[in-house]
Amino acid sequence: MTEASLPFPSLGKWQRATVVQIRRETASAKTFRMELDETSDYLAGQHFVLRLTAPDGYTASRSYSVASAPDGSKEIELTVERLPEGEVSSFMHDEVVVGDELEVRGPIGGWFVWRGTTPALLLGGGSGVVPLMAMLRLAHRLGRPDLAHLIVSTRSPEDLYYAAELARLQGTVLYTRRAPEGWPRPAGRLSSADLPASIGGETTIFVCGSAGFSDAATEILLHAGVASERIRVERFGPTL
């Protein structure tokens, strides 16, 4: 971590977020499109904190990466994975309908961001694809699909987020447990053979996923000769 961090955009106050659309991604993931009251000025890769308030004043907050590319509107999309015992994610999945008003604060994060001006290799594991999808969508929105190459690792076709759009945007999908019929690559974990033949010196690599996926991906990159300062990692999930 020798590179200077990016300037941090000012963090907004809590603001109302009205749910305008809900899409199911997988059996355990939904995307919530929300219109914010004030602004949604953010960079691809950043996250927002979502807050729920009970009648007695108790609150529960969780951070969610933005899945949509910044487009100048007041709308953002958050993809929420339902976690076992997840206080916020269960509520989002079981209770929230279009028209509901939630609260968000953000954007947050000045490190794991991509502005769409330099080449980026995006390696996502499972739900770690979410902030990377914002980057891939941004590349296409800017008319520079050549700048972003997304590789997503997922267990099976049923676990893949944004499946139709990934096919259209030419994201590379690796299945670790079970691939669809006729898929050219057999099921298996990410390996060096899955990386592009050469990774240019200007390329920033964004890795997002569980601790296990992130560590495995960074090990593969380091072995492939990628300098560690070009790798940016966002980990989540349990390690025990």
Added chain:
Amino acid sequence: MKPTRGFRGRSNRDPRLPPGQYDVGRDWPVLTAEATPTVPTGSWTFSVGGLVEQPTVWTWEEIQALPGSTYSGDIHCVTTWSKLGVSFRGVSVDTLLAAARPSASASHVLATTHTGYTTNLPLEDVTGGQAWVVWDYGGEPLAREHGGPARLLVPHLYFWKSAKWVSGLQVMDHDEPGFWEQNGYHDHGDPWLEQRYQGD
């Protein structure tokens, strides 16, 4: 704030949880911005420098030989998880500062790490039995992904202040934002005051 339609929240809330935090249970999520480094104990050092009368460097063997100290309690991450009833063992920062003797004008420290990460802390938050350099978690060597071989532990502040792979403390007479603080996180980070981000 207006209640969220339909949200009641958990009923039996643990009083050990600061506002906005949830109990992560047995899990221990990892939040870092970089590749997990391998720091061999053979080349590991810990230094206290800056505004001190006696700049001091300890090797792995030397720091292990200092009087030990244990923390048993809770830890709180800014990303809203808390881990309750944990136990770490290492050496009190008081012991390290006593050897280096901060000068009278000292007011803050910048914790540095073997990866280049930094975080800033007021001197008063790392003295008085509130901060440790630890290498043992629950009786086992601290795992690499959690900062092993040794990390800073300042459990009364959000956990990004407990720098992993810690390499030293730079004693200063002013505050200087570290890595996450430059990226928008709070300079102090008290979980009971929800000092998560700059401006909180």
